[in-house]
Amino acid sequence: MVINIADDVLKEGKTNPQILTALKYLFYFFESGYHSWWLTLNDDEELYNINELSSFREFIIKQIKKESLKGGGLEPPNYYVKILPNKNSIEQTKSEIERQYPNAQLLLLVDGHRLRIEENGRVCEIISIDILESFVGDKLKVVLEDIRSDKLFIMKSLELLEQIQEEDLSKLRLEFINGGGSNIKNQIEHYQCKHRVICIIDSDHVAPGLYLNDKERRKKEKLIRLCNSLGVPLKILSKREIENYLPDQALIAQGVNENHPFFIFNDTQKDYFDMKNGLKKNDLDLSIWQDNAGLDSDEVAASSSEENLILNGFGESIWQAFQYVNSKEELESRDQNNEIQAILKEILHMV
Structure with missing residues (x-):
């Protein structure tokens, strides 16, 4: 499964123990090959410079350089999961998508911790850290x-x-x-x-x-x-x-x-x-x-x-x-x- 990590998750991961644990969990899956990490042109290498992720540092740098050579993965996959910090950030994202993509089909689930978006044959599942273990793991x-x-x-x-x-x-x-x-x-x-x-x-x-x-x-x-x-x-x-x-x-x-x-x-x-x-x-x-x-x-x-x-x-x-x-x-x-x-x-x- 292809997974994208929002910048807000990385920023909060520096000070939020729950998010830091979730990031380590994600990079274990990425490095093991169970899931694929989808980066975009906006991904900043410095955001991943977190001490607790040092064991994944070599993998992270390698992936970022590989994706930059391909143009940063501009074309979204047909199905992918995006990780956001919490339900509030999902609600904000939902409002933005409703304004920008009026024809998209949106479905809010799990008391606001999951947002399923369907548009033009593509599916994006946006989830909060709270359901990461069950949904991704x-x-x-x-x-x-x-x-x-x-x-x-x-x-x-x-x-x-x-x-x-x-x-x-x-x-x-x-x-x-x-x-x-x-x-x-x-x-x-x-x-x-x-x-x-x-x-x-x-x-x-x-x-x-x-x-x-x-x-x-x-x-x-x-x-x-x-x-x-x-x-x-x-x-x-x-x-x-x-x-x-x-x-x-x-x-x-x-x-x-x-x-x-x-x-x-x-x-x-x-x-x-x-x-x-x-x-x-x-x-x-x-x-x-x-x-x-x-x-x-x-x-x-x-x-x-x-x-x-x-x-x-x-x-x-x-x-x-x-x-x-x-x-x-x-x-x-x-x-x-x-x-x-x-x-x-x-x-x-x-x-």
Whole structure:
């Protein structure tokens, strides 16, 4: 994660023990490579000339000289955190931003100790020293519906799409939280906006933009409102579920019969097929199933073991097939819009 330190923090750090402790905490993360230090042209080397930071002096000078050669990092990152001394300084900053950037979206959180700013695709999180330890020091919380399947999906995607080696994946400061579907709301509220949190869920659409029923739609809309009110990025997958991103090769490697009709479905049908439970008779009312891929209805029905089904799914454990995805190309074959890549980028910016 990229972090910028306001000059006021450095000035007060010379006399304020709490801020001095926070600075030492920050430079430990910078020097260790856990977070990145973003400097600007205004950064004054003398402001860092604090006795208690002497152990980081060589690192500080090296970074300042490196950034000055690049022009001082004038272009802000797409996601970064700015540290201010206290909530009063955040309130002043909020007033200045409201005057200078009237189109920016501002969200004040944690009793004024956190200000989230979104403008032109960029996010700046301004926090006070008071929540530094939890917001910067703790791991990024990734709230999922099913920690087993969703975690495997994300870790495999990081490995293949971001080319992160297995040994480096374990070093990423990620904490996966099991939301368990109905418990997602409680998990998000639990962190009280004092931590970095991102939430990733299935769309549960049975066709493009179509929910199974109004109850499912209202549940999603309620979660969207909650996340917006708490400054939590919510990523809703466009396909029905995580498992709908599985490439054919991985399904076959998992043991799915190569003659299963799924393999001759078109892309849209594959996107919204119920991978675990299968295709039901009332699904045929949906327009995406008007073209049944040329299958004889009696043949399809014969492959089902339940009366209401016309085609079996692959079972509750089909998510395990993600372990058999072997290449970037295989994963991208089921992600034509680079949706996964966009989610990974946001995770890596926040981590």
